[in-house]
Amino acid sequence: MKTLHWYLMRQIVATLVMTVGVFAGVLLLASVIKEVLGVLLNQDADLLLVARAIGMLIPFILVFALPIGMLTAALLVFGRLSADQELTAMRASGVSLLSLASPVLLLSALMCIVCALVNLDFAPRARQAFHRLMFDLGRSNIGLILPPGVFHDFSQAGLTVYIGGASGNELSDVSIYEMDGGRAVRVSRAARATLEIDPENQVVNVTLFDGHVMDFSEELPFYFGEGPRLELPYGSQARERRVALANMSLGELFNQRNDRLAQGLDVTPVNFQIHSKVSFSFACIGFTLIGIPLGLQTHRRETRIGLFVALLLMSVYYGFFILGEAWETRPEMFPHLIVWVPNFLFQAIGAWLLFRADHRVR
Secondary structure, eight states, X not given: OHHHHHHHHHHHHHHHHHHHHHHHHHHHHHHIIIIIHHHHHHTTOXXXXXXXXXXXXXXXXXXXXXXXXXXXXXXXXXXXXXXTTHHHHHHHTTOOHHHHHHHHHHHHHHHHHHHHHIIIIIHHHHHHHHHHHHHHTTOOSHHHHSOSSOEEEETTXXXXXEEEEEETTEEEEEEEEEEETTEEEEEEEEXXXXXXXXXXXXXXXXXXXXXXXXXXXXXXXXXXEEEEEEEEEOHHHHHHTOOOGGGSOHHHHHHHHHHHHHTTOOOHHHHHHHHHHHHHTTHHHHHHHHHHHHHHHHOOOOHHHHHHHHHHHHHHHHHHHHHXXXXXXXXXXXXXHHTTHHHHHHHHHXXXXXXXXXXXXX
């Protein structure tokens, strides 16, 4: 039995290394083109600086590449076992599918621990270091002055601002809290907003659209089509280099959550990031459970079939996270619970398919 397990594990590990390398390379290339290349070329950076920036992106890339690698490895290896009739030979020797797959499932659990360490600590630290490097290179734009996914405190104006998304000078899902004595007394929410940067006075002029104002001392909100124009000083914001919630470690997110709760602010975006990071750490075991029986059903040696199935499953899995992120400013939709759905779904379906495949093999 040990010989079979070592034989299977060698193939799984070899395929895992290959697929993680391929997917990580593709994702890294896309990230370099999107976030690094233009900035570094404009700043005439040397090769050492380019290598540092790329190295800071690798932990963030591994968060996505490791689950994809486990899924693809399970699909390809078990698909080949089925196509080559090796599984039939093992069945004739009295080896069950569950017994054969047990070390692979153990490896997927180990990968979950690795993903958790990377996703909850190493990747956020590397991401923060990457943004500090980009900032030090002089990339001063609104994405660094008022990055989305961050609570921005403007103590002089008595305001705290949260921005859900940004595209150029257009903002979406904007929440502006008016503070008094360290607690929110009024909140303005807008579906979208426009901004204008005044570099001479170091202020950002923000105009809200399609929203409402809720005074906590009143029972009913006030709805508006075009809201008031606000002036937000950004000089201190740029120097502080705020960290986006998505780039915070688990400990930093809990500290952020406690601070915002003490101020009476909506912590749904923080809760979403906490649950999203923890939930995604369990992706490897769900992908492995569903990849093994699906690999047996392909009955093909061609790798393109396995790769296509892997990409399709990844699209379904990430779709729930994209949906939760779109609703991160809407607590009534429970976005922090939506990110757990794909884990439960993949693990339940995968366990059922594996159990059924084991009985079919027997």
